[in-house]
Amino acid sequence: MTESSPQPALLEISDLRRSFGGVVALNGLALQVRPGTVTALIGPNGAGKSTAFQCISGVIRPDAGRVIFDGQDITGLRPDRITGAGLVRSFQIARGIPRLTVLENLLLYGQAQPGEGVAAAILRPAAMRAREEALRERARAVAARLNLTRVLDNQAAALSGGQKKLMEIGRALMAEPRLLLLDEPVAGVNPSLSAEIASHIGSLRDEGMTVLIVEHHMDFVASLCDPVIVMAEGRFLVQGSFEQVAADARVQEAYMGRRVHA
Numbered sequence: 001m002t003e004s005s006p007q008p009a010l011l012e013i014s015d016l017r018r019s020f021g022g023v024v025a026l027n028g029l030a031l032q033v034r035p036g037t038v039t040a041l042i043g044p045n046g047a048g049k050s051t052a053f054q055c056i057s058g059v060i061r062p063d064a065g066r067v068i069f070d071g072q073d074i075t076g077l078r079p080d081r082i083t084g085a086g087l088v089r090s091f092q093i094a095r096g097i098p099r100l101t102v103l104e105n106l107l108l109y110g111q112a113q114p115g116e117g118v119a120a121a122i123l124r125p126a127a128m129r130a131r132e133e134a135l136r137e138r139a140r141a142v143a144a145r146l147n148l149t150r151v152l153d154n155q156a157a158a159l160s161g162g163q164k165k166l167m168e169i170g171r172a173l174m175a176e177p178r179l180l181l182l183d184e185p186v187a188g189v190n191p192s193l194s195a196e197i198a199s200h201i202g203s204l205r206d207e208g209m210t211v212l213i214v215e216h217h218m219d220f221v222a223s224l225c226d227p228v229i230v231m232a233e234g235r236f237l238v239q240g241s242f243e244q245v246a247a248d249a250r251v252q253e254a255y256m257g258r259r260v261h262a
């Protein structure tokens, strides 16, 4: 590979199709996510963004098309297999268990590792204890980087909306992703916490993480995401910097004449 040739995509989607009864949600979607980017996937309501996320993360099967992650065809694999491969998603509504503490919620997600089980616990108790301690250490480190240390022993139910969003990102980080899919990470979050979440995601990118984000808050997208991929009616529309796509007449038309601005 020459120095000028682009790095291969970490995620490559081609000709993805999915209908619900007569409703065509994905109509041949194609896109690529380059390693080390925070890429946004935007588009008007009903464009198919959530359906794309669900197909990528294995929650639903596409009718046709391919999802290639790091060179591996993961189309139609079960969600746990996809998580195990290093592609992890967070949910728009934080999925944490409300009555568990933040620490316990983080630990739950970190345990989805292969090779664990009752037999290992009986046969190798010391090894299990060491692994549990390592997991706790990781949970504390994840909480620290997301400014959640103060609330580590609080029940998830007692967190603010923004802290729940951070815990949801933390849960995803516990699975040690190489590609993190974030579904509306700042929906319903106040502007100052939204800026804090953007800064956490920027730090993850600076450490080499790749992130794909669906988000309606355009100031957040403008400040953090490059490139921005716009989809409409189940397909790829355009891609570029936020400024480029916001100035694109096709994008403005897709948003029904509304100006897209930060």
Ligand SMILES: Nc1ncnc2c1ncn2[C@@H]1O[C@H](COP(=O)(O)OP(=O)(O)OP(=O)(O)O)[C@@H](O)[C@H]1O
Pocket (backbone or CB within 6 Å): 020, 023, 024, 025, 043, 044, 045, 046, 047, 048, 049, 050, 051, 052
């Ligand atoms: N389970 C479902 N059953 C029937 N129709 C569905 C289902 N899921 C999505 N759709 C339809 O598919 C189309 C795409 O929906 P999708 O939720 O993927 O879009 P979106 O871009 O995520 O929208 P939004 O920004 O409003 O969340 C819409 O017309 C939607 O009504």
